[in-house]
Amino acid sequence: MVDHIRIGLLGCGTVGEAFAELLVERRAAIEDAAGISLDLVRIAVRDPDKPRSPRLDPELFTGDALEVVKAQDVDIVVELIGGTTPAGELITTALNAGKPVVTANKQLIGSAGPELFAVADRAGVDLFFEAAAVAAVPILRPIRESLLGEDVTRVAGIVNGTTNYMLTRMMSDGLSFDEALANAQELGLAEPDATADVQGDDAASKLAILASLAFNQSVVADDVTREGIVGLDTEDFRLAAQFGFDIKLLAVAERFTDDAGGGEIGVQVFPALIERDHPLASVRDSFNAVFITTSAAGELMFYGRGAGPRPSASSILGDVLAAADHLRRGTHRRVPVGPRAVLRSTQELTHSYYVRTEVDEAPGVLSQVTGVFGRHGVSIRKADQQGSESQARVVFITFPATERALGDALGELKGLGHVRHVSRVLRIYS
């Protein structure tokens, strides 16, 4: 017997169109494999008169998203408009009407996830969002299901495809920032507003989603401290290579258990130097990879395409099938919402650092600078000086120290006579 499930799609842009096409392409195979016929019955867009894929029936398009959500002939709503408004209101309306929702909207889930999970739970329907974190890679379902009973202590990796693609092209092919970004946009990797990618906001939303599910605590994007990749220059790439490192934009969530059994968490997104033989250094282009550390399983690695229309469509299709299967069985899977996370101040988080300074080439400057670091408890692992008669660049690689200690040392360094400026500070990830 074949069950017919009718899909209402909100948004048919970069990702929405790829999803609609994949649905049409895979319809017969899905029917054979799962006994479910997924019928795309309505598509809401901003401008219904815009030319669309010839593979999609023009009769399906409307400019009224609310009408699609409320339509009697729509069983599952797929939200691919993006942003918080009107996506949030549309999803809430669908859930309250008893319709399961599938979305790829990390911005919305990363900021209002806990509220929406509660709405879905009250309504007794599914809210799935696998594509909202690490696009094609099934990671949220394993966290929600396979690792539900586990004690997860760390989630860390590369979660933004655009910036990983850009860093790969800038480091390997010498592309400028603007060229690399334009290529990423052409490939459909970037957000509609790509500042979210390059400033680390997209990665912060994804980290909030991953940390919430992994630690069973409520974490929102605003909790995540972030630095993007804006401002990195060819000299950083050259120096990183010289020291045996690659540069990657990382997202790291850690849970620290105290003696009383409490657990603060640290959530950070930052560009970092990473040793060339570290597995994350081999993650290139739009690929992403996330390590999850648990007490029993140890370390697990999830790897695959973290952005792009078709990889995202694959993940959305998986969610739609899961929701369709639940619908025919009359069941749903709730998203657990844990207590509000207690955040550890980033000042107390510990890293090794790469510090690039420009100094006057005067005798003793190097030991003066090393002395300042030492006074603040930041020990130097390596210092490399290159320069001309009047000016030198000194790169310091430190042993692990807290952000507070490094900040204090840099503060004092800036007041030092022969230090012209500190031109870059990057964390080193190992």
Ligand SMILES: NC(=O)C1=CN([C@@H]2O[C@H](COP(=O)(O)OP(=O)(O)OC[C@H]3O[C@@H](n4cnc5c(N)ncnc54)[C@H](OP(=O)(O)O)[C@@H]3O)[C@@H](O)[C@H]2O)C=CC1
């Ligand atoms: N790019 C990627 O690799 C990935 C993206 N995502 C997420 O997917 C979502 C969609 O992104 P993307 O496809 O790039 O976005 P686009 O901007 O390409 O598409 C947005 C779509 O929404 C439609 N739309 C906008 N406002 C309304 C409205 N008020 N009512 C109805 N339709 C509306 C637009 O209509 P029109 O066509 O008429 O302009 C368009 O079809 C975002 O949440 C994004 O974060 C998730 C994973 C990966």
Ligand SMILES: N[C@@H](CC=O)C(=O)O
């Ligand atoms: N813009 C995002 C798309 C996928 O989530 C990214 O580059 O990772």
